[in-house]
Amino acid sequence: MSATAKFPQNTLTFSHGVHPEEFKELSNQCKIQRMPFVDEYTLPLGQHIGAPSKALVVKGQKVKRGEKIADAAGFVSVALHSPVDGVVSEIGIFDTPKGDVLPGIKIKTDPYSTQRTVETPVDFESLDAKGFISAVQNAGIVGLGGAAFPSHVKFSIPEGKNCKYIMLNGCECEPFLTADHRTMVEYPEAIIDGILILNRFLKAEKAYIAIEANKPDAIEILSNLVAKNSFPIEVVPLKVKYPQGAEKMMISAILGKEVPSGKLPLDLEVLVCNVGTIKAISEYFRKGLPLIERIVTVTGTALKKPANVLVPIGTPMRAVIELCGGITDDAARILLGGPMMGAVQKSLDVPVVKGTSGILVLGQNEVRDFEEYSCIRCGRCVDACPLFLNPTMMGLLAKKGLWDEMLEYNVMDCFECASCSYVCPSGIPLVQSFRVAKGILREKAMREKLKST
Ligand code: SF4
């Protein structure tokens, strides 16, 4: 079945959500291509959620591709590795894609650096659960869906909790992005292998692979593969709807259960993992390859040659865009990630980091600088919110700076999917105001906690 074949019918889904134009055709048939090495790599120490890694190298030190150059600094932290053979040219403070500056390590590439060919598998069969968690942390693996949450923390099942289902997220519901799609089409064996390795330690009863129905080739390839396994893995086609790939929405669609406010998927005995992350697990244990590269969709109507690229972590974004032919004269905005949740990127002189799932170049037509009008109480945002929040009221309260009152409307549950902003005919920047409100409320809670200790 090709990617353009008829979508599977009667697919499952969640309530509410939106249907933005997909734009997947720009890159969903582009095979993953390898980014050639560049002269220098910049590796911020804080690429993941949690404590930044601790540098292990000094200026002038020679390093090998895959060598650990920074260690985890605590449990919620991961190691960092060199993507090339080279020399540490600088340890300093560098610009990051988030727009801030962070300590990091610069590596000048050895012109004779080669891609690793010697495979040194890690013997996971002899590891206990603790050893497995420590190995994943040491491999620098984080969630590759964009959040960059340390995977070993997610895989550490707390006392009293149980993982009954592993749920792989292959939805990739953000418009334009196709890296997960290509990963499923080109590395299906690694995905199944990663599930089986992970399940040696989690001992779940079953795994699901959730895929939006607009990826029929991935659905077919993985369905054929899972049929050969004794461990039950079910490929579940889901309706094409945003934000289908959000953890809570996926669980609702597949299990018909709602993750309650303030709770996590594990409270329903579910562990959710991105397909790229599970591939990274397989590659580490089978080949000894730590997380030194990731697949990035580089796309957009204002990019000359959209592509899916296997990029060494630390590569300058400018070089990746050049590999894809550069931007057109129509380019109006660059985003990191998809158009719904992606962040506007002001500089291309920042590196690709572990959380970079996409680089999106939008043209003038897709960039709408809305004039903001008053709320007309049309209720469209309420109909769109997948969490059944009340964006109308939260928007009105945010306008008045009534942050505490927003708590009563569960603003902290909002995961900033932007469905409400997308449908608002008055151009009200709802999600932006919820982001601000959550930041203020978090800071306030932290201050109050400090005061009481
Ligand atoms: S951004 Fe928040 S409030 Fe708006 S639709 Fe998404 S979850 Fe609901």
Ligand code: SF4
């Ligand atoms: S969609 Fe916009 S205009 Fe309509 S109720 Fe929500 S905030 Fe108001």
